[in-house]
Amino acid sequence: MTMKPIKLETEIRKDTVGNDLRWLTPAVKAAVQDALDDINGNATAFTVSYANRVYEVSLTAERYLDEHDIPSSDRGGAKVTYRPAGPSANSYKYGAVSTEITLRRKSGSEPVWYLDSVDRACVYPRNPERFKVTISDAAMLKAVKRTLSAFGRDVVPREVLAPADDAAIVGLAA
Numbered sequence: 001m002t003m004k005p006i007k008l009e010t011e012i013r014k015d016t017v018g019n020d021l022r023w024l025t026p027a028v029k030a031a032v033q034d035a036l037d038d039i040n041g042n043a044t045a046f047t048v049s050y051a052n053r054v055y056e057v058s059l060t061a062e063r064y065l066d067e068h069d070i071p072s073s074d075r076g077g078a079k080v081t082y083r084p085a086g087p088s089a090n091s092y093k094y095g096a097v098s099t100e101i102t103l104r105r106k107s108g109s110e111p112v113w114y115l116d117s118v119d120r121a122c123v124y125p126r127n128p129e130r131f132k133v134t135i136s137d138a139a140m141l142k143a144v145k146r147t148l149s150a151f152g153r154d155v156v157p158r159e160v161l162a163p164a165d166d167a168a169i170v171g172l173a174a
Contacts, residue, residue: 005104005114006031008058024055035118036099043097046084046123057082057131058103058113064133070143076107077136079116086123095122100130 010022024032032051040047048054061080070078083100100121106112135143148154 003035003115003117005116006035008032008055008103008113008115010055024051032115035115039118039120040097040099046086046096046098048082048084048099048101048118054101054103054115057101058111060131061103061105061113061133062111064131065135068143069146070135070139072109073107074135074139074142075105075111077139078105079103079134080105081130081132083121083123083130085129086127087125090125095124097121098123 006028009025009028011025012020013023015021023029029051032054036048036051036054040049048057057080061078065075065078080103081100082103083098086098087096098121100119101115102117102119104114104116106114145154
């Protein structure tokens with residue numbers, strides 16, 4: 001679905017014990033829920049049915065980037081594609097309606113995620129959940145450079161890169 005990106009703005013609320021919790025603001029939650037409802041129709045199983053799930057996916061993506069040592073400064077432009085798993089039973093003979101969402105992160109130390117698209121998808125029995133994180137080319141080159149420097153290498157050997165990647169070699173040598 002072509003849509004205007006929705007910034008996942010949050011606010012801090014207190015739980016019953018007094019701990020700070022981050023929640024989607026009511027206006028953002030309503031906008032995300034409307035986008036999900038437009039795509040899902042009456043389907044609820046195997047779909048992203050609630051706005052809070054979209055926010056949970058953004059938190060999971062942020063943890064994923066943390067676990068893979070991508071610094072906050074390199075996270076701008078990261079994209080996440082998420083689709084729930086399909087039916088677990090083989091008794092489903094046909095595909096089931098599902099939802100696929102795409103989130104995009106803006107640069108900065110504080111995580112700012114945008115819901116870029118919500119699309120209807122089809123899942124088949126035993127299809128696994130799809131959670132795919134991609135980073136920008138610049139972030140990828142910096143990650144390669146950091147990894148190689150951990151092993152005493154400062155550039156990628158030319159034979160590893162395609163000959164047309166001269167710009168990439170210049171970026172790694174910097």
